[in-house]
Amino acid sequence: MRISVIGCGYLGAVHASAMAELGHDVIGIDVDARKIAALQAGRPPFYEPGLPEILKSATASGRLRFSTDIADAAGAEVHFVAVGTPQAADTSAADISYVDAAFRGLLPHLAEGSLIVGKSTVPVGTAARLAALLAAAAPQASLAWNPEFLREGFAVKDTLEPDRLVYGVSADDDGRAASVLDHVYRAAIEAGTPRIVTDYATSELVKAAANAFLATKISFINAMSEIADVTGADVTALADAIGHDVRIGRRFLNAGVGFGGGCLPKDIRAFTARAEELGRGDAVAFLKEVDTINLRQRQRVVDLAVAALGGSVHRKKIAVLGVTFKPESDDVRDSPALDVAVLLKGLGADVVATDPQGVENARERHPQLEYATAARDALAGAELVVLVTEWREYRSLDPADVGRLVASRRIIDGRNVLDPSVWRAAGWEYRGLGRP
Numbered sequence: 001m002r003i004s005v006i007g008c009g010y011l012g013a014v015h016a017s018a019m020a021e022l023g024h025d026v027i028g029i030d031v032d033a034r035k036i037a038a039l040q041a042g043r044p045p046f047y048e049p050g051l052p053e054i055l056k057s058a059t060a061s062g063r064l065r066f067s068t069d070i071a072d073a074a075g076a077e078v079h080f081v082a083v084g085t086p087q088a089a090d091t092s093a094a095d096i097s098y099v100d101a102a103f104r105g106l107l108p109h110l111a112e113g114s115l116i117v118g119k120s121t122v123p124v125g126t127a128a129r130l131a132a133l134l135a136a137a138a139p140q141a142s143l144a145w146n147p148e149f150l151r152e153g154f155a156v157k158d159t160l161e162p163d164r165l166v167y168g169v170s171a172d173d174d175g176r177a178a179s180v181l182d183h184v185y186r187a188a189i190e191a192g193t194p195r196i197v198t199d200y201a202t203s204e205l206v207k208a209a210a211n212a213f214l215a216t217k218i219s220f221i222n223a224m225s226e227i228a229d230v231t232g233a234d235v236t237a238l239a240d241a242i243g244h245d246v247r248i249g250r251r252f253l254n255a256g257v258g259f260g261g262g263c264l265p266k267d268i269r270a271f272t273a274r275a276e277e278l279g280r281g282d283a284v285a286f287l288k289e290v291d292t293i294n295l296r297q298r299q300r301v302v303d304l305a306v307a308a309l310g311g312s313v314h315r316k317k318i319a320v321l322g323v324t325f326k327p328e329s330d331d332v333r334d335s336p337a338l339d340v341a342v343l344l345k346g347l348g349a350d351v352v353a354t355d356p357q358g359v360e361n362a363r364e365r366h367p368q369l370e371y372a373t374a375a376r377d378a379l380a381g382a383e384l385v386v387l388v389t390e391w392r393e394y395r396s397l398d399p400a401d402v403g404r405l406v407a408s409r410r411i412i413d414g415r416n417v418l419d420p421s422v423w424r425a426a427g428w429e430y431r432g433l434g435r436p
């Protein structure tokens, strides 16, 4: 099929490349000329495992092109809208101005029978509003909403082999939107991927509910870790034990510095704001607590650092391992790791932060911090080590080797990924979150 993808960020660039990989003829559009130039040259503008390979092969095949001019989307049968919906500058609601702009931009270029497919995460009610706009301004085209569930770090796999497909379609759709999308996702459909065809509002809510549930799960276990801390219990063993109950499940029960990134934090805030607009704020008021618990984790790590250094971090060299919000990503948006580094710096510590992929993005946001690209440079002479992003490189550190680099053997495991007994046996003072 001829496909356009509007917005080439973490979502759109992967989606465009994956669609071309599946054999479609794809044009990716973005207003950022630098991003488009890099993509056109086969270079992803961010780190995502597997993306360079499919981007290169798809651009070389001629099935994938990029442009800054939305007029180049004309002629596509399907237009995916994959622009960002960040948190608004002055409220906790989502800023959907980029979605609106993409729509307005597409209107003059919609061919007869073409389908616009929203992928961006939007407040419930957005699709119905845009469908009404479309019916008035470009009745030859129609709209479906197809939320995206990809995880950064696994984005290529999640796009090529999604765990479910959700299509939100208009009440008067005669099955055409679903059949077009089935065609787009033929490989996944043939592989038996569950597919749910529903109305616009449900499809928008599926996305909000999924991220709200994941965030709640993480904050739940982090709340347990606070109770574990004051009782001497071990939150990791607790998570293992409750996780054996298949109704609960072990995944997303890792206590630590908490969730961050461009999705979970802003999505729960936007969901709360939208529910309040709808007069049902009470129904999701618990999400405010989920957010509060999550943000408290960052402070807990800072408090542990202060305690580990005897009450003050002032002028003490601290190696912060990790700045990205999770491993296998260079994304530092709302990153708990970077926040911890900034908070420690604010308390007067000599922070040296390091990360296998995130240093450049972190430096752009927080140039006041000192960075090292190699972990050993950050570790050299440190009086405290704080692990806040669980990159494999950090999980597999050897306590004896690291012990020879640092000035004092003190470590805070902000992701509960190290074996305390191994580190203690090597002479380290070890502290985790909710671990004795």
Ligand code: UGA
Pocket: 121, 148, 149, 150, 151, 152, 153, 211, 214, 218, 251, 252, 253, 254, 255, 256, 257, 258, 259, 260, 261, 262, 263, 264, 267, 325, 326
């Ligand atoms: C999340 C969802 O998992 C995706 O399904 C969704 O498509 C995406 O948001 C989105 O809305 O676009 P992502 O932001 O890539 O994906 O990251 P996650 O893997 O969900 O991790 C989010 C945060 O939770 C990370 O900071 C991670 O370190 C933290 N986390 C995760 C924990 O603190 N504990 C856990 O047990 C699991």
